Amino acid sequence: MKYRSFTPCALLFVGVNFFPTPAYAQNYNAALNTTNLIWTSSGTGSGEDWSIESSTSLDGSAVESSRVSSSGSTSTLETTVTGPGTLSFWWFTPMIDEEDALTFNINGVAEASVVGTTYSWEQQTFYLGTGSQTLQWVYSQAIPPGDSSSGYLDEVRYVAGAVAPIFTNAPTSQSQIEGVNNTFYAGAEGTPPLSYQWQFNNTNIPGATSSSYTVTDVQAASLGSYSVIVTNSAGTNHSTNAALSFGDLTAWGWPVYGETAVPPAATNVIAISGGFQCSLALKSDGTVISWGPNTNAGQSIPPNLTNVVAVKAGAINSMVLKADGTVNEWGDNTYNQTNFAAGLTNVVAIALPNYGGDHSVALKSDGTVVAWGYNGMGQTSVPATLSNAIAVAAGDSYSLALRSDGTVIGWGDNSFGEITIPPNLSNVVAIATGAEHSLALKSDGTVVPWGLNANNATNVPAQLTNVVAIAAGLFDSVALQANSVVMSWGYNRLGETNVPAGLTNVIAISSGATFNMALAGQGPSVFSPLTLTNPILSSNGFSVTLPSQSGRVYALEYKTSLTDSTWTALPLVAGTGSNLTMTDPNPSDTGRFYRIGHW
Numbered sequence: 001m002k003y004r005s006f007t008p009c010a011l012l013f014v015g016v017n018f019f020p021t022p023a024y025a026q027n028y029n030a031a032l033n034t035t036n037l038i039w040t041s042s043g044t045g046s047g048e049d050w051s052i053e054s055s056t057s058l059d060g061s062a063v064e065s066s067r068v069s070s071s072g073s074t075s076t077l078e079t080t081v082t083g084p085g086t087l088s089f090w091w092f093t094p095m096i097d098e099e100d101a102l103t104f105n106i107n108g109v110a111e112a113s114v115v116g117t118t119y120s121w122e123q124q125t126f127y128l129g130t131g132s133q134t135l136q137w138v139y140s141q142a143i144p145p146g147d148s149s150s151g152y153l154d155e156v157r158y159v160a161g162a163v164a165p166i167f168t169n170a171p172t173s174q175s176q177i178e179g180v181n182n183t184f185y186a187g188a189e190g191t192p193p194l195s196y197q198w199q200f201n202n203t204n205i206p207g208a209t210s211s212s213y214t215v216t217d218v219q220a221a222s223l224g225s226y227s228v229i230v231t232n233s234a235g236t237n238h239s240t241n242a243a244l245s246f247g248d249l250t251a252w253g254w255p256v257y258g259e260t261a262v263p264p265a266a267t268n269v270i271a272i273s274g275g276f277q278c279s280l281a282l283k284s285d286g287t288v289i290s291w292g293p294n295t296n297a298g299q300s301i302p303p304n305l306t307n308v309v310a311v312k313a314g315a316i317n318s319m320v321l322k323a324d325g326t327v328n329e330w331g332d333n334t335y336n337q338t339n340f341a342a343g344l345t346n347v348v349a350i351a352l353p354n355y356g357g358d359h360s361v362a363l364k365s366d367g368t369v370v371a372w373g374y375n376g377m378g379q380t381s382v383p384a385t386l387s388n389a390i391a392v393a394a395g396d397s398y399s400l401a402l403r404s405d406g407t408v409i410g411w412g413d414n415s416f417g418e419i420t421i422p423p424n425l426s427n428v429v430a431i432a433t434g435a436e437h438s439l440a441l442k443s444d445g446t447v448v449p450w451g452l453n454a455n456n457a458t459n460v461p462a463q464l465t466n467v468v469a470i471a472a473g474l475f476d477s478v479a480l481q482a483n484s485v486v487m488s489w490g491y492n493r494l495g496e497t498n499v500p501a502g503l504t505n506v507i508a509i510s511s512g513a514t515f516n517m518a519l520a521g522q523g524p525s526v527f528s529p530l531t532l533t534n535p536i537l538s539s540n541g542f543s544v545t546l547p548s549q550s551g552r553v554y555a556l557e558y559k560t561s562l563t564d565s566t567w568t569a570l571p572l573v574a575g576t577g578s579n580l581t582m583t584d585p586n587p588s589d590t591g592r593f594y595r596i597g598h599w
Contacts, residue, residue, distance in 0.1 A: 026041075026051070026052055027052065028041075028050075028063055028077075030061065031052045031057075031061040031062055031063050032062070032063060032089075032153065032154060033154070033155050033156065033157070034156050034157075034158070037079045037081070038080070039077065039079050040077075040078050040079070041075075041078070042075075043066055043074065043075045043076070044072065044073055044074045044076075045070050045071075045073030045074070046067075046068050046069045046073040047065075047067075047068045047073040047076075048075060049066065049075070050063045050064060050065050050076075050077040050153075051064055051066070052064075053152075056092065056152050057152070057154050058090055058121055058154045058155055059155065061154075062152050062153060063077060063153050064150050064153075065077070065102070065137075065151040065152075066139070066150060067100075067149065067150050068100060068140060068141045070141065071141055071144060072140075073140065073141055074138050074139065074140045075138070075139040075140075075150075075151075076136055076137070076138045076139075077137045077153065078134065078136045078137075079135050080135065081128065081132075081133050081135065081160075082131065082160070083128035083129050083130050083131055083132075083133050083160075083191075084127070084128060084129055084130050084160070084161060084162040084163075084233075085128050085159055086125065086126070086127055086128070086157075086158070086161075086163055087127075087128055087135065087156070088123060088125045088126075088155075088156075089104075089124055089154070089156040089157070090123050090124075090153070090154045090155045091114065091118075091121070091122060091124065091151065091152060091153050091154075092118055092121045092122070092151070092154075093116070093118045093149065093151050094149055094152075100115075100140065100142055100149065101113055101115045101139070101140055101141075101142040102114045102137065102138070102139050102151035103138045103139075103140065104135070104136070104137055105136040105137075105138060106126065106128065106133055106135060107133060107134050108134070108136075111126060112124055112126075115142050121152075121154070125189075127163055127189055127190055127191050127192060128191070128192075129191060129193065137151070137153055139151040162190075162232070162233050162234035163189075163190045163191050164190055164191075164232065164234040164235030164236070165188045165189070165190040165194055165230040165234075165235065165237040166188060166237065167186065167187065167188050167230070167239060168187040168188060168189055169185065169186060169187030169188075169258075170186060170242075171184040171185065171186050171226060171227065171228060171239055171242040172184075172242050172261050172263075173242045173243040173263065173264050174242065174243075174247075174261050174263065175244075175245045175246060175247025175248075175249075175264045175267065176215075176218045176244065176245075176246065176247055176250060177246070177248070177250045177503065178218060178219065178220075178246055179217055179218065179219070179502040179503075179504070180217075180218055180250050180500045180501075180502045180503055181215065181216050181217065181500060181501065182215045182218050182222075182244060183212055183213065183214045183215075183255065183260075184198070184212060184213050184214075184244075185211065185212045185261070186211050186212065186228045186230070186239060187211070188211070188230045188237070190230070190232050190234065190237075191233060191234055192232070194211075194232050195209065195230070195231045195232070196208075196209050196211055196228055196229070196230055197209055197228065197231075198213040198226065198227070198228045199226065199227050199228070199229065200224060200226055201224045201225050202227070213226065213228070215244060217502060218246075222244060223243075223244050224243070225242065225243055225244075226244060227239045227240065227241050227242065243264060245264045246267075247262055247264065247266045248266055248267055248268070248519055248520065249262055249266055249269055249272055249281065249517055249519045249520065250262065250500055250503060250517065251279070251515055251516065251517045251518075252495055252496070252498055252499065252500055252515065253473075253494055253495050253496040253498075253512070253514055253515030253516055254494040254496070254514035254515050255495075255515075257277045257292060257293045258291060258292050259274070259277060259278070259291075259292050259512060259514070260515055261291065262279075262517075263289065265289045266281050267283075268283050268285070269282065269283055269519055270282055270283065271310060271519075272311075272508060272510045272517050273311045273312050273313045273510050274313055274354060274510045274511055274512025274513075274515060274517050275292075275312075275313030275315060275318065275352070275512055275513070276313075276315040276316070276354060276512065276513045277292045277293055277512075278291065278318070278512075279291055279292055279313055279510075279512060279517060280311040280313045280320075281311070282308055282310070282311045282320075284524070285306075286307045286308050286323070287305065287306060287308065288301055288305055288311055289301075290313070290318070300330055300331070301318075301330070302330055305320065305328065307322050307323045308320045308321065308322055308323075309321055309549070310349065310350060310549075312350050313352070313354065313512070314331070314353055314354060314357070314360075315352070315354060315355050315356055315357055315358070315513070316331050316358065317331035317332055317337055317338070317360065318331055318352070319341065319350050319352055320350075321347055321348075321349070321350050325345055325348070325365065326344065326345055326347065327341045327342075327344045327347050327350060327362060328341065329341035329342075329360060332358065334358065334374075335358055335372070335373040335374045335375075336373070337360055337372060337373045340360075340373075341360065341362075341372070344362055344364075346364050346365045346366070347362045347364055347365075348363055348364065348365050348549075348577035349362070349363040349391060349392055349549075349551045349577065350362050350363075351392045351393050351394040351399070351433075352394055353394045353395055353396050353397075353433070354435075354473065354512055354513050355396055355434070355435040355473075355474045355513035356396040356397070356435055357373075357374070357394060357395065357396045357397060358373050358374035359371060359372065359373035359374050359394065359399070360372055360373050361393075361394045362392070363389055363391065363392045363401070363550055363577070365577055367387050367404070368386070368387065368389065369382050369386055369389050369392055369399075371394075371399055376397070377397040377398065377412045378412045378413070379397050379398050379399050379411065379412030379413065380399070380412075381412075382399075382411065383409060383411055386401055386403075386409055387403075388405070389401040389402065389403055389404075390402055390403065390404050390550055390574055390575070391431055391551045391574065392431075392551075393431045393433040393438070394433060395412075395413075395433035395435060395436060395437075395438065395451075396413070396435040396436055397413035397418075398410055398411065398412030398413045398414070398418040398419050398433075399411055399412055400419070400431050400433060400438060401431075402428055402429075402430070402440075402574065404574075404576065406426050406428045406429070406443070406574075407421075407428065408421050408425060408428055408431060409421070410438075413436075416436045416437070416451050417450055417451050418438065418450075418451045418452070420450060420451075421450065422440075422448055427442045427443045427444070427571075428440045428441065428443075428448075429442065429443050429553050429572045429573060429574035430470055430553050430572075430574060431470075432470045432471050432472045432477075432511075433472055434451075434457060434472035434473055434475065434476070434511070435452075435474045435475070435513070436451050436452035437449060437450070437451035437452045437453065437454070437457050437458050437472060437475075437477070438450055438451050438472065439470045439471075439472055439477055439479075440470075441467055441469070441470045442572075443571040443572045443573065444571060445465055445466040445467045445468065445481075446464075446465070446467065447460050447464060447467055447479055448460075452475075454475045454491065455475045455476070455490050455491035455492075456489060456490050456491075457472070457475050457477050457489070457491060459489060459490075460489070461487060461489055464479055464481070464487055465481070466481050466482040467479045467480065467481055468480055468481065468482050468553055468572065468597070468599045469508065469599040471509045471511035471516065472511050473490075473511035473512060473513055473514060473516060474491065474513045474514055475490050475491030475496075476489065476490035476492070476497055476511070476516070478511055478516050479509075480508070480509045480599065482555075482569060484506045484507070484520070485504075485506070486499045486503060486506055486509060486518055488516060494514045494515075496515065496516060499516075499518075500518075503518060503520065504520065505520045506518045506519065506520040507519055507520060507524070507525065507526045507599065508599060526599055530546045530547070530598065531546060531547060532544050532545070532546050532596070533545050533546070534581075540583075540585070541583050541585040541586060541587055542583065542587040542594070543581050543582065543583040543584075544556075544581070544594070544596075545580065545581045545582075546579070546580055546582065546596060547579055547580070548575035548576050548577065548578065548579070548580035549575045549577065549598075550575050550576060550577035551575060552574075552575040552598055553572050553573070553575065553598070553599045554574075554575060554580060554582065554596060554597065555570060555572050555573070555596065555597045555598075556569075556570045556573075556582040556583070556584060556595075556596055557569045557570065557594065557595050557596070558570070558584060558587075558593060558594050558595075559592065559593055560591065560592055562593055567595065569597075570582075570583075570584060575598075582596060
């Protein structure tokens with residue numbers, strides 16, 4: 001309880017109370033739609049009591065925290081209930097711009113928090129265990145200087161009694177690369193404590209008693225049906241069966257929204273793309289599958305979508321390139337993204353940010369680049385001098401293009417050096433963008449980074465060599481080496497850099513905002529047949545021509561005898577979207593055997 005003190009004086013005031021109303025006298029129950037609860041309010045530092053207000057509420061009245069303007073300051077609203085029971089409430093944090101935080105605690109343990117603006121009222125529900133439960137709503141400073149707004153609470157409901165387990169996220173069927181671990185997750189609510197028992201083909205798995213279960217080293221004997229039984233004092237709930245099958249790709253990192261749960265349909269895959277909370281996979285028949293909860297960007301695939309040759313999952317949109325050079329984009333249309341894309345033709349490559357951004361980029365067959373959507377930082381203002389582009393990439397609020405001469409150009413936000421291309425950067429064959437950092441792959445297989453170095457995302461490991469593909473997430477980076485080994489570095493709080501053990505034969509990688517993916521397993525080989533024409537042996541060396549795709553990387557490899565165990569790779573070459581001539585400038589007089597890899 002916070003009280004204010006006053007220095008006595010000789011003046012006497014009659015009939016007017018100038019002392020503030022103590023917090024305990026405020027009718028919080030009426031404002032919060034509760035009965036028989038005892039509420040208290042307090043403040044520390046610059047924080048003060050919560051107050052009743054009527055301008056921001058769900059039903060005419062609510063309670064509002066005080067503002068906080070100094071580090072360590074808090075404004076707390078508290079009550080106590082006796083469990084078991086179910087608590088629900090609505091809260092709202094308008095216009096706080098990540099300066100302050102509103103946190104809900106049960107017995108001093110934070111159970112939920114809001115940092116930044118929620119834009120509208122949001123409901124929260126919690127199941128409380130047996131005994132006395134102290135509930136607190138604490139408004140505090142998250143980032144100085146704070147004091148830009150306050151938090152609001154309304155319509156608090158508490159219903160006594162135990163509740164049987166309810167699945168909020170039942171385990172789903174998945175596919176996995178042979179030899180790689182696979183994890184099933186289950187989300188359940190109900191009166192705590194909850195106990196778990198996983199089953200395989202309806203038989204209990206010894207020791208599998210947590211909310212997740214990992215199948216190690218997936219083999220044929222691992223394939224089948226997995227389920228989980230959740231039990232508490234009020235009852236039992238048995239999930240439906242989730243099948244595990246072999247597939248072509250794996251994912252790792254943030255699993256909560258299903259980003260890493262690759263569906264059984266992920267077979268015959270030839271290209272992958274991770275976005276914010278969704279992923280896309282292109283199948284060899286030109287169709288597309290998606291997974292993850294982002295319905296705007298992921299699940300709403302246009303009906304009868306076929307003849308796709310490239311996919312890109314984004315933050316709030318997804319986009320595909322079709323064989324006829326047209327583009328189909330779906331999801332958010334606040335900045336006319338989907339309408340603009342519908343009119344594009346002669347496109348050979350596409351790009352979207354995998355976190356935060358609201359803009360899109362496309363490369364046309366004549367080497368020009370178009371960009372559209374939100375342009376608050378100039379991210380769609382393509383430089384007039386840009387020509388001869390062969391690849392594009394999109395970060396949070398900036399864009400990049402790779403020219404045919406191996407140089408890179410950027411435009412848009414440069415707050416963290418996103419478009420400050422390293423001096424003398426040349427011989428680039430591929431580019432990748434995270435939220436605010438970028439990577440360039442050079443023809444010699446080395447990687448050059450720039451931009452924001454949050455959590456060492458731009459600290460390329462010294463031992464990284466012979467790279468053939470690159471990708472970047474929110475604060476992490478990924479590289480694929482010529483020996484099909486994946487290496488990742490940077491932010492790892494969500495498991496982004498925990499490359500799965502047993503992962504081999506990788507042919508492609510992709511990064512979502514907080515997760516990564518690799519295509520391997522039963523997928524096509526990087527040395528799958530290409531249409532090779534016009535082989536020429538002359539004084540200038542040996543050359544062969546093949547059709548190429550913008551954004552892909554190619555390598556001519558050779559050995560002098562078919563019995564040799566290793567191939568020698570020549571420098572990487574960037575795809576141009578048209579015919580590409582690969583050259584060995586110094587062929588052996590005794591003859592060589594050639595093959596071409598593409599990533």
